[in-house]
Amino acid sequence: xxxxxxxxxxxxxxxxxxxxxxxxxxxxxxxxxxxxxxxxxxxxxxxxxxxxxxxxxxxxxxxxx
Numbered sequence: 598x599x600x601x602x603x604x605x606x607x608x609x610x611x612x613x614x615x616x617x618x619x620x621x622x623x624x625x626x627x628x629x630x631x632x633x634x635x636x637x638x639x640x641x642x643x644x645x646x647x648x649x650x651x652x653x654x655x656x657x658x659x660x661x662x
Contacts, residue, residue: 601621602619604617613635617631618630618631
């Protein structure tokens with residue numbers, strides 16, 4: 598297993614950036630997600646990312662409230 602990390606930075610116009618960092622881990626790959634959002638959008642975005650990450654891990658995401 599390589600010890601190198603990979604990163605991607607996504608931007609959309611003037612919107613804040615989203616950065617993904619992938620690093621080797623003993624049980625697979627570690628994902629670090631950094632979402633540069635306005636404070637007023639942080640809670641909403643956290644719920645959205647939580648659902649996406651649940652799906653990546655094979656867990657069902659919570660239904661929309």
